[in-house]
Amino acid sequence: MLITIDPESTEPLYGQLVSQVRGAILRGDVGPGDKLPSARDLASSLGINMHTVLRAYTTLRDEGAIELRRGRGAVVTAKGLDTxxxxxxxxxxxxxxxxxxxxxxxxxxxxxxxxxx
Known part of the structure; x- marks a missing residue:
């Protein structure tokens, strides 16, 4: 799953990440049980703050699209996104x-x- 951000966009960085992950789930690029990159690794690869990634992951967790588990990271739920x-x-x-x-x-x-x- 390729995640990119546009630093020139008016959409907040965390919002761009949420949109990218939602899109990947909807396209079937990632599915139930698939692990997303750790917040630290993703932040490092994108050159952004880790808390920005955690905010995006928290939003996705609150929607029911992913689960956040200590030691396991972010995992796409069986529910994924209700389409x-x-x-x-x-x-x-x-x-x-x-x-x-x-x-x-x-x-x-x-x-x-x-x-x-």
């Missing part, structure tokens, strides 16, 4: 787009515009 709401929203967006004659490419463009800071 049901995301999938339902995506289906709804596609349905509305179809009713209005919006192409998938146009929806992508709209989503990219909304995601940009």
């Amino acid at each position: 049901a709401e995301l999938e339902q929203s995506a289906r709804h967006l596609l349905d509305v787009g179809r009713r209005h004659g919006v192409t998938l490419a146009q929806l992508h463009t709209l989503l990219d515009q909304e995601a940009s800071p």
Whole structure:
């Protein structure tokens, strides 16, 4: 799993890490039982403070996506991320787009515009 950050982004570093790990789980790059890099190792490799990584991991733990265990580190849970709401929203967006004659490419463009800071 490749994790990168953009120091020029307006999104906080911990938020970027949360997004990167969520994306990796949703894509299936990491799954239940997979261990994430230790906070110390990840912070060192990215050149950021270890507490920034711990804040991201705590956020993911609070969402139920990972477990934090002393001596074991951060492990993706069997639950991972609950994608049901995301999938339902995506289906709804596609349905509305179809009713209005919006192409998938146009929806992508709209989503990219909304995601940009």
